[in-house]
Structures are given as C-alpha cells and as structure tokens.
Amino acid sequence: xxxxxxxxxxxxxxxxxxxxxxxxxxxxxxxxxxxxxxxxxxxxxxxxxxxxxxxxxxxxxxxxxxxxxxxxxxxxxxxxxxxxxxxxxxxxxxxxxxxxxxxxxxxxxxxxxxxxxxxxxxxxxxxxxxxxxxxxxxxxxxxxxxxxxxxxxxxxxxxxxxxxxxxxxxxxxxxxxxxxxxxxxxxxxxxxxxxxxxxxxxxxxxxxxxxxxxxxxxxxxxxxxxxxxxxxxxxxxxxxxxxxxxxxxxxxxxxxxxxxxxxxxxxxxxxxxxxxxxxxxxxxxxxxxxxxxxxxxxxxxxxxxx
Amino acid sequence: xxxxxxxxxxxxxxxxxxxxxxxxxxxxxxxxxxxxxxxxxxxxxxxxxxxxxxxxxxxxxxxxxxxxxxxxxxxxxxxxxxxxxxxxxxxxxxxxxxxxxxxxxxxxxxxxxxxxxxxxxxxxxxxxxxxxxxxxxxxxxxxxxxxxxxxxxxxxxxxxxxxxxxxxxxxxxxxxxxxxxxxxxxxxxxxxxxxxxxxxxxxxxxxxxxxxxxxxxxxxxxxxxxx
Numbered sequence: 414x415x416x417x418x419x420x421x422x423x424x425x426x427x428x429x430x431x432x433x434x435x436x437x438x439x440x441x442x443x444x445x446x447x448x449x450x451x452x453x454x455x456x457x458x459x460x461x462x463x464x465x466x467x468x469x470x471x472x473x474x475x476x477x478x479x480x481x482x483x484x485x486x487x488x489x490x491x492x493x494x495x496x497x498x499x500x501x502x503x504x505x506x507x508x509x510x511x512x513x514x515x516x517x518x519x520x521x522x523x524x525x526x527x528x529x530x531x532x533x534x535x536x537x538x539x540x541x542x543x544x545x546x547x548x549x550x551x552x553x554x555x556x557x558x559x560x561x562x563x564x565x566x567x568x569x570x571x572x573x574x575x576x577x578x579x580x581x582x583x584x585x586x587x588x589x590x591x592x593x594x595x596x597x598x599x600x601x602x603x604x605x606x607x608x609x610x611x612x613x614x615x616x617x618x619x620x621x622x623x624x625x626x627x628x629x630x631x632x633x634x635x636x637x638x639x640x641x642x643x644x645x646x647x648x649x650x651x652x653x654x655x656x657x658x659x660x661x662x663x664x665x666x667x668x669x670x671x672x673x674x675x676x677x678x679x680x681x682x683x684x685x686x687x688x689x690x691x692x693x694x695x696x697x698x699x700x701x702x703x704x705x706x707x708x709x710x711x712x713x714x715x716x717x718x719x
Numbered sequence: 720x721x722x723x724x725x726x727x728x729x730x731x732x733x734x735x736x737x738x739x740x741x742x743x744x745x746x747x748x749x750x751x752x753x754x755x756x757x758x759x760x761x762x763x764x765x766x767x768x769x770x771x772x773x774x775x776x777x778x779x780x781x782x783x784x785x786x787x788x789x790x791x792x793x794x795x796x797x798x799x800x801x802x803x804x805x806x807x808x809x810x811x812x813x814x815x816x817x818x819x820x821x822x823x824x825x826x827x828x829x830x831x832x833x834x835x836x837x838x839x840x841x842x843x844x845x846x847x848x849x850x851x852x853x854x855x856x857x858x859x860x861x862x863x864x865x866x867x868x869x870x871x872x873x874x875x876x877x878x879x880x881x882x883x884x885x886x887x888x889x890x891x892x893x894x895x896x897x898x899x900x901x902x903x904x905x906x907x908x909x910x911x912x913x914x915x916x917x918x919x920x921x922x923x924x925x926x927x928x929x930x931x932x933x934x935x936x937x938x939x940x941x942x943x944x945x946x
Contacts, residue, residue: 696755
C-alpha cells in the first residue's frame with residue numbers, strides 16, 4: 414500500500430500556499446505509506462540558458478563537513494571551479510538544489526566523477542525533488558516542505574512491498590528532465606521492461622518496479638510520443654496494478670490500470686485540482702465541500718495543464 | 720438531534736458509543752458531523768437507530784449493519800455497507816468500489832454512481848443504484864438483487880450464482896455465464912417494490928433482466944479453461 418497526492422494551483426496568487434495545502438495531504442496519507450515520503454514540486458522555470466538539479470547526499474557523504482551535514486559548500490566550490498563559474502547551490506539539510514548553465518549531460522558526468530556519493534534526484538528547469546525515509550510528517554518537517562511555493566506538485570507516501578526501504582527507493586522517480594512519476598501498486602513485469610530498456614543505453618539506479626515504469630514512459634516521450642501516446646503504449650506493456658501520477662513542467666497526469674485496484678479521487682475547484690488516494694487527505698482543502706469530486710475511471714488518462 | 724462531531728471525537732469513540740451507550744438509551748436519531756472521509760464510520764450497528772452522516776465518508780461505512788438506517792449526505796469510499804445483514808443504507812452522492820460487498824440482507828441505495836465491483840459476492844442484499852455501475856459489478860453474486868438505473872460497465876455479473884440484476888441503461892459487456900433473460904411478471908413486481916423502497920420513480924418496464932446461465936455450476940473438463 415502507498416499513498417499518492419497531487420496538487421495543481423490554478424490561480425497564480427495562490428501558488429504561495431502550495432506547500433501549506435500539501436502538508437495535511439501528505440500527513441494523512443502517512444497511514445497508507447509510513448516508511449518513506451517524497452515529492453516533486455514544479456516552480457517557475459529557471460532562465461532558458463539554465464538548468465537546476467536536485468541532489469541528495471544522505472547521511473554518509475560527510476566529506477569533511479561538520480557532523481551529519483554534507484559539505485555542500487565544498488561541492489559548490491568544486492562545481493564553480495570545474496564546470497560553471499556562475500553556478501549556485503541552495504542547501505536544505507542533506508538535499509541541495511544546484512542552478513547552472515551546464516548541460517544535463519555535462520553536469521551528470523561531472524557529479525558522477527567528482528562526487529560519486531551524491532545522488533542526483535532530478536534535473537530540469539522547473540522540477541525540485543525531495544525524498545527520504547521516515548514518516549511523511551517527519552520528512553515534510555525535516556525539509557520545511559510546507560513552505561514550498563509553485564504551480565503544482567506530485568507527492569508520495571510509501572509502504573514498501575517489493576524492494577528495500579531506502580531514500581533511493583522512495584518516490585517520486587524521475588527520468589530525463591522535468592518529468593516524475595509516483596506509483597501506488599505493484600508491477601509484475603518490471604524486469605522485462607528493464608531488459609528491454611538497458612540495451613538501449615538506459616541506466617537504472619534501483620531495483621524498484623516503479624523506476625521501470627518511469628524510465629519506460631520517459632523513453633517513449635523522448636522517442637517522440639506525447640504523454641497520451643506513451644501511456645497508451647504503457648497500458649499494453651506495463652503489467653500489474655497501478656495508479657500513476659505524473660508531473661511535467663506544465664502538467665499533472667493520472668492513470669489507473671484496467672482493474673482499478675488502487676484508489677484515487679480528484680477534487681477540482683476554480684482554485685485548484687487536488688488528487689489523492691483517499692478523500693480524507695483532501696478534506697482540509699478550502700472549498701472542498703463544493704468541489705467537483707470524481708473517481709478516475711480505469712485505463713483513462715486524465716491531464717491537467719497549468 | 721443527538722450528534723457526534725468527528726472533528727472532536729475519534730471514529731473509535733464514536734463506534735464504541737454506538738455499540739455500548741446508544742442501545743437502550745432511547746435515542747432514535749443521531750447525526751454525525753465532519754466525517755471528512757474517515758473510514759469505518761458506524762460499522763457494526765445492531766439496533767433500530769436512524770443516523771445521518773453530514774458529509775463525505777471513507778471506507779466501510781455502516782459495514783455489517785443490522786437494523787439501522789444510515790443516510791450519507793455526501794459520497795462514500797470503498798466497501799460501503801459491506802457485509803450488511805439488514806436495515807437500510809442510503810448514499811446521496813456516489814460510492815467508490817465494492818459497494819455492498821458480500822452483503823447478506825437489507826437495502827443499499829446509492830443515488831449517484833457506484834464504481835467498480837458494486838455488489839461483489841452479494842449474498843442476499845438488495846442494491847439500487849440511481850446512476851451507473853463500474854466494471855465487474857455483481858461478480859460472483861450469490862443472492863439478492865442489483866438494480867442499476869443507469870448503465871453497467873464491462874463484465875457485468877461475471878460468474879453469477881442466483882442473484883438477479885436489473886439494468887435500465889446500456890450494458891458495456893456481460894461477464895462469463897451472465898445472460899440477458901426476458902422479464903417476467905414476478906421480475907416486474909420485485910423491481911417495482913425495490914424502486915419504491917429506494918424512492919425512484921422509473922418504470923420497471925424500462926429494465927432488462929440479467930441472470931446466471933448456470934453453465935459454470937458444474938465443472939466442464941472439455942472447456943479447456945475457456946469461458
């Protein structure tokens with residue numbers, strides 16, 4: 414069992430409330446997923462010449478820093494010296510967001526070479542990712558996520574059933590740029606998907622089934638499918654139970670498998686679209702009593718645009 | 720009216736009150752405020768009380784109900800009135816999956832739509848849905864009636880036993896061993912009673928009857944697992 418939450422704020426004036434409205438959604442869904450939590454928030458994009466990357470240092474990447482704190486200033490200094498004099502870094506505990514003019518490929522290979530213990534969570538112009546083990550209440554508090562502002566977010570609370578409880582196995586999973594996916598359910602053919610993708614040069618970071626779905630869909634979109642076409646192919650190729658919630662720089666997308674074994678509910682008002690596994694995590698939202706509420710149908714793609 | 724506010728009390732406190740204090744108290748009606756999607760509201764009732772739930776409820780509302788009448792002024796999550804024995808549960812909004820699952824008796828009325836697997840394994844309950852039902856409804860339904868005033872999704876009545884389904888709208892597809900049969904006078908009388916009890920005004924003549932062809936009742940070694 415896991416919980417998924419999604420929130421898209423329609424009115425720009427309300428985007429500062431994104432994190433505040435999300436907090437009870439994640440905490441309530443902690444009952445469905447108490448072992449790990451994560452979310453991807455989509456902000457106003459950085460400038461066209463820039464990209465931003467979310468990094469995770471865990472607890473082991475001390476690198477001479479004060480106890481328990483990663484040496485982000487050292488990493489920033491290395492980055493400025495080696496790759497991009499204009500790069501900047503904003504630390505948040507063991508997470509940090511780098512903004513740089515370097516290409517995604519250049520940044521990835523530099524990070525892997527110079528700082529192999531630091532994990533790259535996401536890249537793009539709008540996406541920031543936070544994820545870690547612990548109850549969602551603790552994870553949200555650890556990084557002050559209730560203060561997040563942005564256009565939309567995709568969140569997840571995990572109760573692991575098929576792979577280990579580690580920060581890397583927590584959702585969201587990302588692939589490519591400005592794309593993420595969270596999953597409630599379990600896939601029965603992730604290794605078939607993986608064996609299909611790896612010969613194409615697509616690398617996997619974990620043995621998690623959701624990562625296979627995420628990389629499959631991102632691969633299809635890189636090959637020219639739009640989200641709708643990629644998911645139509647996903648219905649044929651991804652076997653198992655799933656409610657998937659996906660985020661791109663300007664969209665939220667939701668699908669359930671043909672048997673709709675995993676729940677989802679949507680509440681829409683003039684101010685927001687809110688998605689959750691269960692209504693009780695939406696009950697605090699302003700105006701939800703008068704929202705349009707519906708349950709997404711099986712094998713049907715729902716997309717909301719910012 | 721006596722009321723319990725779930726913004727101030729837990730569902731466990733509510734249910735313990737309903738099980739221990741309410742019987743014999745003389746209280747005949749009670750309202751539940753701020754359900755906010757909580758699970759297990761008013762499960763295990765066992766007495767002739769009228770309960771109004773003011774808002775949306777979560778999973779298993781009024782599960783195992785005996786004798787009580789429960790009305791939800793909102794939507795419900797999975798498994799509303801699951802395993803109901805008797806009494807009445809009415810949902811003013813829509814119901815999520817597995818509504819009335821395994822119910823033995825009583826009447827479940829859903830004024831809006833019911834999602835997938837409505838009436839799965841029903842064992843004598845009557846379910847009347849004002850809107851449409853999702854896929855795989857009345858799967859392995861053993862006894863009772865499922866009345867659908869709207870449309871039915873795919874796989875309706877798969878592996879039916881002796882429950883009978885009445886559908887007013889379109890049926891996307893029938894499940895294995897379910898078949899459409901002619902309506903008899905007895906069907907029309909039963910349906911008229913169910914519609915009246917559920918307070919719907921449709922004409923029973925607008926409905927189709929779906930029941931079991933009973934070809935799965937006996938093992939057929941020649942079927943080669945194709946049904």
